[in-house]
Amino acid sequence: MRLPGEEESGGMGPAVIYMVIGVSAFVLITLFLVFQNNERKSSGSEYLKEVQKQQEEEATLELVEEQQEEEARPKLRAEDLDFWDMYPVEGEEAEAAGEENDSSKTTGGKSTYAEKAEKEREEQRQKEEEVRNDPATDGKHTLITNRNGEEEWVLISPYLTKNTIDFTKIEEKAGLKRYMENGRDTSYVGVDISKHTGKVNFTSMKAAGVDYVMIRLGSRGYSTGQISLDENFKENIEGAIEAEMDIGVYFYSQAVSPEEAIQEANFVIQNLEPYRAHVKYPVAFDMEFVSNDKSRIEGLSREDKTTVTATFAEGIKAAGYVPMIYGGKEWLIKEIDLAKLQDYDVWLSQEADIPDYPYLYTMWQYDTNSVLNGIDGGADLNICFVNYSER
Secondary structure: OOOOOOOOOOOOOHHHHHHHHHHHHHHHHHHHHHHHHHHHHHHHHHHHHHHHHHHHHHHHHHHHHHHHHHHHOOOOOHHHOHHHHHOOOOHHHHHHHHOOHHHHHHOOOOOOHHHHHHHHHHHHHHHHHHHHOOOOOOOOEEEEEOOOOOEEEEEOOOOOOEOOOOHHHEEEEOOEEEEEEOOEEOOEEEEEEOHHHOOEOHHHHHHOOOOEEEEEEEEEOOOOOOEEEOOOHHHHHHHHHHOOOEEEEEEEEOOOOHHHHHHHHHHHHHHHHHHHHHEEEEEEEEEOOOOOOOOHHHHOOHHHHHHHHHHHHHHHHHOOOOEEEEEEHHHHHHHOOHHHOOOOEEEEEOOOOOOOOOEOOOEEEEEEEEEEOOEEEEEEEEEEOOOHHHO
16 A cells, blocks of 8 residues: 555656667767768778878889989080189199190180190090000010110011911920921921030931031131131031931121121132032021120121121022021121011021011021930020921
8 A cells, every 4th residue: 555645666667768768879879970980080091091102102203214314314524514614723723724824825824624634635545555656565566685785675677578487386395396287297406516516426316306407617716807617517517417417507707898708608618518419408607796705796887797698698699508697686686687688598596485586587596505315515406497408
């Protein structure tokens, strides 16, 4: 039973329930709208980032293209700018300008950067020209060692026949040089001998591979001027004949006139007469200075020595022998005029693996103190590129 004034409180009324439902729905809707708004903001931010990234990439690409275009353009050099003419020369350039007063007067006392650059280019061209004209590398000069030991570069004559020997074809066998072509020996081994060589065993020498001998026939005294026969000439030439070796001879000259040259040639011819049939190799003329002493020919000019040489050679040629001129590189190039002696063969004396004498020669003395069977002392070794026995 309810007391007066007391109301029922057993549950919520419909109005309250509807109100709670409305409020909850409102809250849910509000939360949904807030969430949607946040989603849109997030999507917008990502979109903006993507747009910004594309713009940055496009800007970078444009920058790279501009750099490539800049590199492709012709480079502007400092000397191409006219404004350099506005500035006076300072420092080292002023010092250089001081050395060029005449030029400065015509340019108002100023030197442009372009002029300095041109001067440097001209100096560089001059240096390059000097390198091209270096006698050691230009192929137009050959090095001579004079009697006093001084070296001198001498111009190679374009009028003389040049040496064409291919030294890659020279082989050394048993201590003797040979010229090999297509596996075949086309050269001849020789030895030159005199009384200074001592006693020679020609049979042993031939067995060692020697093909020919150049025997000193005689000489003229470098101080007395007297002509004499080599003390061992007769023994040497008869020994070579018995060993069936090819034979040539040489004469040491100190003639100071054409008349003395004729006298020497006649002396050689007279002493060769008994052996004429056996002398197949040349008769060589050996004129040279004396070491550590003064010789008769010291006062002769180059022209004088050339005349004496030609006179002797012509006398030998007239007698039916082959004349030859013996000498070292310095003698042949400096002391006589080869242009007037081109009709005669040359016997070069130069101790070297590869001689640098530029002109034609047919015989080469490459060693003057070698060991060889048949010779007790030092042997003078030669190689000949012509078979004179068949000429």
